[in-house]
Amino acid sequence: MTEMEMCHSASAVSLTRAVLVLVHPDVKNWIKYARFEEKHSYFAHARKVYERAVEFFGEEHMDEHLYVAFAKFEETQKEFERVRVIYKYALDRIPKQDAQNLFKNYTIFEKKFGDRRGIEDIIVSKRRFQYEEEVKANPHNYDAWFDYLRLVESDMDAETVREVYERAIANVPPIQEKRHWKRYIYLWINYALYEELEAKASKCPKNKLFKGYIELELQLREFDRCRKLYEKFLEFAPENCTSWIKFAELETILGDIDRARAIYELAISQPRLDMPEVLWKSYIDFEIEQEEYEKTRSLYRRLLQRTQHVKVWISLAQFELSAGQEERLPRCRQVYEEANKAMRSCEEKEERVMLLESWRSFEDEFGTNATKERIDKLMPEKIKKRRKLQAEDGSDAGWEEYYDYIFPEDTANQPNLKLLAMAKLWKKQQQESEAAATDPDKDIDEKQT
Numbered sequence: 001m002t003e004m005e006m007c008h009s010a011s012a013v014s015l016t017r018a019v020l021v022l023v024h025p026d027v028k029n030w031i032k033y034a035r036f037e038e039k040h041s042y043f044a045h046a047r048k049v050y051e052r053a054v055e056f057f058g059e060e061h062m063d064e065h066l067y068v069a070f071a072k073f074e075e076t077q078k079e080f081e082r083v084r085v086i087y088k089y090a091l092d093r094i095p096k097q098d099a100q101n102l103f104k105n106y107t108i109f110e111k112k113f114g115d116r117r118g119i120e121d122i123i124v125s126k127r128r129f130q131y132e133e134e135v136k137a138n139p140h141n142y143d144a145w146f147d148y149l150r151l152v153e154s155d156m157d158a159e160t161v162r163e164v165y166e167r168a169i170a171n172v173p174p175i176q177e178k179r180h181w182k183r184y185i186y187l188w189i190n191y192a193l194y195e196e197l198e199a200k201a202s203k204c205p206k207n208k209l210f211k212g213y214i215e216l217e218l219q220l221r222e223f224d225r226c227r228k229l230y231e232k233f234l235e236f237a238p239e240n241c242t243s244w245i246k247f248a249e250l251e252t253i254l255g256d257i258d259r260a261r262a263i264y265e266l267a268i269s270q271p272r273l274d275m276p277e278v279l280w281k282s283y284i285d286f287e288i289e290q291e292e293y294e295k296t297r298s299l300y301r302r303l304l305q306r307t308q309h310v311k312v313w314i315s316l317a318q319f320e321l322s323a324g325q326e327e328r329l330p331r332c333r334q335v336y337e338e339a340n341k342a343m344r345s346c347e348e349k350e351e352r353v354m355l356l357e358s359w360r361s362f363e364d365e366f367g368t369n370a371t372k373e374r375i376d377k378l379m380p381e382k383i384k385k386r387r388k389l390q391a392e393d394g395s396d397a398g399w400e401e402y403y404d405y406i407f408p409e410d411t412a413n414q415p416n417l418k419l420l421a422m423a424k425l426w427k428k429q430q431q432e433s434e435a436a437a438t439d440p441d442k443d444i445d446e447k448q449t
């Protein structure tokens with residue numbers, strides 16, 4: 001045969017084969033067709049045939065032999081990356097029992113050409129496949145999920161791991177059986193720990209995780225585990241007052257008052273807190289509930305060292321009133337006296353007014369004529385004032401009315417201030433006249449030297 005004839009005959013056979021795969025779409029025929037092309041060095045054609053075959057059978061009718069053949073073809077082409085992709089693609093999709101030849105051929109390939117990593121990949125992929133089958137058969141097989149997760153955690157990227165976790169925790173136990181729930185909860189713990197250790201950057205999913213998990217443990221009355229979780233959670237978000245309070249409340253409910261108190265103490269000692277006022281209020285309410293009045297008092301005092309806010313003072317006064325102890329009226333009044341003194345220097349006159357009004361309503365209800373008279377004397381006079389306004393460009397923007405408060409106590413103090421100022425002035429004048437009397441002598445001394 002001439003070269004021309006050979007070529008001709010080859011393409012005729014090729015065409016026959018092409019028709020054959022369509023008439024008898026067996027894997028065998030596709031492989032024959034591709035091999036034929038390969039034999040005649042039409043490598044690009046051969047590759048196309050394999051690709052079309054893969055497409056033709058789709059994911060529903062995968063046959064390992066096709067993939068082995070395809071991979072072997074690429075191996076002869078020294079396209080080792082392609083080989084690997086083909087094997088992995090097939091291994092991920094063909095059920096284990098139908099993929100024996102694939103595994104064997106792939107293992108041989110990696111032993112020949114691959115690195116250690118590649119061989120490990122085969123093993124992982126094989127085992128992954130097996131776990132997928134197991135959890136598909138029974139999604140509540142938590143042991144299989146654990147094994148599966150252990151595998152992906154040691155070998156896969158965070159996205160994959162997270163995906164498998166999400167799939168796993170979506171399988172809430174169907175029955176109220178503690179054994180199942182325990183396993184299920186361990187999944188959550190592991191997920192939380194994984195997030196904590198591996199995916200350090202993600203705070204929000206972790207919040208969700210811890211919360212869901214703590215609720216589960218509470219339902220199961222696994223209180224020690226709840227404690228552990230709160231501890232972990234707070235290590236990770238020590239500024240979160242809600243968590244501190246919930247943790248302390250848990251201990252309170254469980255009757256471990258000392259622990260609850262210790263938690264509150266730890267909480268208020270944090271350098272940064274998201275809602276300190278809520279935390280302090282909760283701590284104070286806790287001590288009041290325990291009828292620990294001395295401890296409550298001392299807490300108020302500690303709080304007042306940090307803030308002199310009028311609400312804290314009023315709250316303390318109301319505590320004294322409601323504590324129901326002997327001497328409650330004088331104690332309450334005493335707090336108002338003290339607060340009024342402390343707030344004299346307060347910039348916010350409204351706050352001072354708020355205190356006096358609270359005091360007055362106390363006296364209205366519980367006071368004597370004398371004490372009522374006393375508070376009346378302290379009440380400020382409210383006067384309307386006007387001030388000039390400036391627009392942003394500095395131009396005149398008219399007048400604004402506002403209210404100011406004049407506290408009788410302050411006015412009463414003013415003569416004293418005047419006296420002090422006068423005394424200072426007098427002293428200064430005296431020093432000046434003394435200086436004037438001595439200076440001429442000094443001048444002379446200087447001239448002599």
Ligand SMILES: *[C@@H]1O[C@H](CO)[C@@H](O)[C@H](O)[C@H]1NC(C)=O
Nearest residue numbers: 064065068069101102104105
């Ligand atoms: C590789 O796969 C082919 C068929 O796909 C099979 O005949 C052969 O036995 C396999 N190799 C090994 C070592 O199993």
Ligand SMILES: *[C@@H]1O[C@H](CO)[C@@H](O)[C@H](O)[C@H]1NC(C)=O
Nearest residue numbers: 207211237240241242243246
């Ligand atoms: C604080 O913790 C609680 C759970 O105790 C959580 O629901 C909340 O989202 C957290 N707040 C912030 C700001 O992270």
Ligand SMILES: *[C@@H]1O[C@H](CO)[C@@H](O)[C@H](O)[C@H]1NC(C)=O
Nearest residue numbers: 367368369370371372373376
């Ligand atoms: C208190 O004052 C009211 C009127 O302001 C008077 O009627 C009453 O007798 C006084 N009570 C006492 C105990 O002084």
